[in-house]
Amino acid sequence: MTEPITNKQLWAAIHAERAALAEDLAMLNDKQWASPSLCERWNVEEVVAHLSAAASTGPLRWIGSALGARFDFELHNSRRLAEHLGPTPADTLSQFRQVIPSTTSPFGPVAAWLGELVVHAEDIRRPLGIAHRLPIETATEVAGFFSRRSFTVKSKETVAGLRVEASDGPLASGQGPLVRGTTLALAMAMAGRAAFCDELEGPGVATLRSRLDAPNTKI
Template sequence: MSHEITWKSVHDERESLLEDLAGLSDAQWRAPSLCEDWSVQQVVAHLASSARTSKASAAKQMLTHKGNVQAVSDAGVARFSGGTPAETLEAFRESMHERVSPFSAEAALGEVVVHAEDIRRALDIEHTYPAETLRQLADHYKDAGLGMGAGDRIKGLHLMATDQKWETGKGDVVSGPIIALIMTMLGRTAYLDDLSGDGVETYRARLTR
């Protein structure tokens, strides 16, 4: 997928998430997401922050926080989550069409899709992603580094999507919707029950240890 098409996908997914967020209650904004210990509001704050973070600003923040990646992330969340949900939503809206990333357009696409799922799954919100977007991300994450651990989680397993043509690896089969494969590659255990196959128990053990 070309650079330009990928950025269009980033913007489309941000706009789709904005529509879902616009109708949330205060209780839903405070609800826990699937992302570590972050609430829905904190995940949106993270998206507002990361959408503004270029390679140069990321390097500067890393120097400020002495190379502590979690501290950099937490600072971004704090910047945009200290006010009301409406203020956080507005910060996210203002970042809709930014075109910067510390890594790549593909990384920015993964950021919005994965964190949107962290919110949607937690709040039982349905969303259909373009098939080509999910294939692109599945290919991206199966070899992901950057501390994501996806390669180690799926090593020796054969992941196979059941809702479109995509597969990777050799070994015992883990099959299911491609979004569930993506999210479990990134450690989200909530999607394990969506999967089946001889390799699921091995996969589950790796994600829950």
């Protein structure tokens, strides 16, 4: 039986993925920084600022911010993002580099914050054509978490009544019509990125796609 992953290991994975993303970001030009991400409301630079904000906001500050926004979470996120959006992309990247070793987070399990990082990193990389080899252990932890629990996204409901199987790793979850693909593509689909359905196969894909076309809260 595989030993459960520890919070220490999860934080190590977060730090490694932040560092890898920072290295990719260092290669971008100004046009790429301003380009749309897969997170529909934000461009690349705004996604990076959002990740810096998440790594800088503990539970008490999160409560204060949410209260100040009267629990309008779009406003709450926009305010925190603005704090970490520099006057230039280089400044925004510098702030992100500073949070690489951070273990600060709002409420919730560490696996959720690993998932947010992995998804937003792919939101940035995929439109820009940047390849990244995500360790299968990290991808499996994120996809497994999404299949078991809805936190900031309705991931569990998205795959309810479906059999989810990875083609490149050990992930296998649920019962019902099969949805099969890479672990990362499964995780991204569960996080609300419908474009990744094109990388999946099986009789359950049509059901999955129809659920993602419906209103869905995204990370």
